[in-house]
Amino acid sequence: MSGLILHNYAMSPFAEKMRSMLGYSQLEWQSVTHREMPPRPMLARLAGGYRKIPVAQIGADVFCDTRVIASEIAALSNKPLLALENCSPDVQAFVKEVDLEVFFACIMAGGSKRLRDKVRQSMSLLDIARFAWDRINMGRTAKVKMPGPRSAMPKVLAHLQRMEGLIKQDFLFGTEPCHGDFSAYHSLWFIRDLGERSFINDYPNTIAWMDRMKAFGHGKRIDISAEAALEQARAAQPRPIQADYLQDALIGKQVSIAPSDYGRDATTGKLVGSSPQRWILARESGDLGTVHVHFPKQGFAVSAV
Numbered sequence: 001m002s003g004l005i006l007h008n009y010a011m012s013p014f015a016e017k018m019r020s021m022l023g024y025s026q027l028e029w030q031s032v033t034h035r036e037m038p039p040r041p042m043l044a045r046l047a048g049g050y051r052k053i054p055v056a057q058i059g060a061d062v063f064c065d066t067r068v069i070a071s072e073i074a075a076l077s078n079k080p081l082l083a084l085e086n087c088s089p090d091v092q093a094f095v096k097e098v099d100l101e102v103f104f105a106c107i108m109a110g111g112s113k114r115l116r117d118k119v120r121q122s123m124s125l126l127d128i129a130r131f132a133w134d135r136i137n138m139g140r141t142a143k144v145k146m147p148g149p150r151s152a153m154p155k156v157l158a159h160l161q162r163m164e165g166l167i168k169q170d171f172l173f174g175t176e177p178c179h180g181d182f183s184a185y186h187s188l189w190f191i192r193d194l195g196e197r198s199f200i201n202d203y204p205n206t207i208a209w210m211d212r213m214k215a216f217g218h219g220k221r222i223d224i225s226a227e228a229a230l231e232q233a234r235a236a237q238p239r240p241i242q243a244d245y246l247q248d249a250l251i252g253k254q255v256s257i258a259p260s261d262y263g264r265d266a267t268t269g270k271l272v273g274s275s276p277q278r279w280i281l282a283r284e285s286g287d288l289g290t291v292h293v294h295f296p297k298q299g300f301a302v303s304a305v
């Protein structure tokens with residue numbers, strides 16, 4: 001058992017990025033399902049103010065954002081190319097673009113009656129209204145420009161055209177998948193598997209590559225309750241901090257860390273670790289004791305409190 005818990009919900013594309021990575025890595029993992037929008041009080045006990053999904057947890061260590069979750073999966077499964085930092089600069093630039101601009105274009109262009117039916121089947125009308133209101137507010141406070149309905153589709157089609165050219169081997173950048181494959185996969189999964197939009201079928205290389213990605217499945221998933229996940233945090237101590245994570249002027253200080261793009265809610269705590277890729281905050285969380293919350297440096301900002 002890997003000990004990894006993924007806090008997620010079924011229709012989340014970024015959660016699908018991690019679920020399919022877990023499938024590829026063949027790890028046994030535990031899943032906690034949360035609502036599609038805050039408040040998520042059980043998750044907040046672990047991650048503090050951070051509001052996005054997915055979040056991963058191993059005991060009393062909590063991992064926010066797929067960039068740090070992927071590094072944990074890479075280490076657990078001994079598949080180094082799943083960690084973004086081990087990929088080439090070209091792949092890193094590709095991931096930055098597809099996980100932000102292309103993602104939003106796909107969300108805007110991927111909607112369909114089929115998707116609305118699925119949403120209606122899985123959420124109450126009141127929750128759908130809450131969800132819509134939440135996402136409108138998230139868009140308003142975002143620091144990145146979201147594509148409008150008109151500019152989204154040309155962007156998606158240009159991306160699909162690029163994908164057709166990229167796929168020369170089984171995977172985007174070689175014969176085995178890397179972080180870039182999973183980043184490209186989740187937004188197109190939203191269009192093909194959730195939205196069931198047919199225009200994507202005009203791109204045969206992309207469809208064949210998506211089928212190879214989908215074939216990884218989700219691995220060995222065990223569903224547990226949020227309370228059982230909190231119990232695992234309560235019973236554990238955070239991992240020791242490596243000595244080379246202590247070279248930062250803010251170590252030992254109270255800081256606040258938040259995404260700099262959208263969903264910019266902050267988590268506060270004492271900075272206890274800093275590497276070129278990540279920050280680690282210590283938070284006191286009531287009867288859970290101390291939890292360590294890990295954030296990537298890319299796409300996040302830290303400030304002293």
Ligand SMILES: N[C@@H](CCC(=O)N[C@@H](CS)C(=O)NCC(=O)O)C(=O)O
Binds near residue numbers: 012054064066263
């Ligand atoms: N950069 C983040 C993006 C995560 C993200 O945007 N997740 C979406 C769901 S797919 C989200 O959190 N939406 C708001 C919410 O669910 O509350 C990552 O890589 O994990």
